[in-house]
Amino acid sequence: MEIQVSIEKWKSGKISPLMMFFDDSIESHIKNAIPALSARDLIGTFYLNPGAKWFDHAAWNSVAAKTNMEFANHSWTHSGAKNADDGEGEIAACNEYVLGLKPERKIPRLLSFAYPGGCKWDVPEEDKIKALKKYNLIVRPTSAGRSAGVHVKTASELKALVEAGISTGSPIVIGFHGVGGEWLSIDLPIFTELLDFVSENKSSIWSSDPVSIYKYEMERDSSTVRISRIEGSSASRISLDCPLDPLYDEPLTLSIQKTSTIGSLRISQAGQALQQFIAGDKLCFDAVPNHGEILIEHEQTA
Numbered sequence: 001m002e003i004q005v006s007i008e009k010w011k012s013g014k015i016s017p018l019m020m021f022f023d024d025s026i027e028s029h030i031k032n033a034i035p036a037l038s039a040r041d042l043i044g045t046f047y048l049n050p051g052a053k054w055f056d057h058a059a060w061n062s063v064a065a066k067t068n069m070e071f072a073n074h075s076w077t078h079s080g081a082k083n084a085d086d087g088e089g090e091i092a093a094c095n096e097y098v099l100g101l102k103p104e105r106k107i108p109r110l111l112s113f114a115y116p117g118g119c120k121w122d123v124p125e126e127d128k129i130k131a132l133k134k135y136n137l138i139v140r141p142t143s144a145g146r147s148a149g150v151h152v153k154t155a156s157e158l159k160a161l162v163e164a165g166i167s168t169g170s171p172i173v174i175g176f177h178g179v180g181g182e183w184l185s186i187d188l189p190i191f192t193e194l195l196d197f198v199s200e201n202k203s204s205i206w207s208s209d210p211v212s213i214y215k216y217e218m219e220r221d222s223s224t225v226r227i228s229r230i231e232g233s234s235a236s237r238i239s240l241d242c243p244l245d246p247l248y249d250e251p252l253t254l255s256i257q258k259t260s261t262i263g264s265l266r267i268s269q270a271g272q273a274l275q276q277f278i279a280g281d282k283l284c285f286d287a288v289p290n291h292g293e294i295l296i297e298h299e300q301t302a
């Protein structure tokens with residue numbers, strides 16, 4: 001029996017990834033946004049400025065320990081950069097803080113970055129590129145035109161952004177500043193209406209962060225997946241090879257077309273059993289490229 005394996009366009013076989021950005025590390029994120037996201041098991045990415053005078057260290061340290069939100073670099077002070085050295089200092093200090101919020105994760109790793117708005121970042125283009133590379137930063141996708149409280153103000157406009165993503169399969173990006181407080185704010189009831197709508201569409205939406213989504217896309221588009229039968233047995237071997245460097249370690253979702261001839265399977269990578277799940281008519285599992293041989297052992301029922 002032949003089985004065919006392919007890489008799903010998005011994680012878990014979802015139709016569209018969703019990233020929600022929250023800028024400027026303000027109190028309404030801690031008071032309003034994070035509890036509302038956590039209650040629905042959704043992910044937000046918070047762009048922090050630990051050197052800004054309004055930054056509450058105790059509150060962010062405590063929220064980082066308690067939630068699975070993502071944190072990202074928005075520069076140390078949110079006051080811009082006078083030259084390349086100044087810019088590097090702003091980036092380096094913020095990076096150290098953000099990496100330190102999740103000490104259990106490996107270092108180095110890629111972090112998301114957004115230049116602070118409303119100020120000048122007076123750094124030559126080539127120095128900007130150098131600094132991003134040195135600190136493993138990925139500039140986030142633009143939320144221009146999709147910034148809540150600025151371009152998008154009503155619940156129905158926000159829901160339309162989500163619907164557009166689901167209908168095209170492309171990433172959904174929504175930017176936020178204040179949520180029921182502070183600047184460029186969106187009202188909390190509008191925000192919760194959006195989150196409820198996202199929850200209702202969870203079977204289609206991969207709620208994640210820009211780095212995980214970027215890594216998935218990069219790995220998906222560069223990896224090769226090959227399947228071969230193991231001589232003298234009913235097992236198959238899958239190799240999942242990615243030419244990118246080890247910072248690209250996001251699990252990819254692989255899928256097998258489910259046919260009546262496939263009985264129950266045992267799927268493992270480097271000896272570890274992998275969890276299987278169904279998406280549509282496919283049997284799926286997550287595996288990390290370059291992390292060892294994937295084995296599919298099956299019992300034929302026909």
Ligand SMILES: [Zn+2]
Nearest residue numbers: 023024116117
């Ligand atoms: Zn900002």
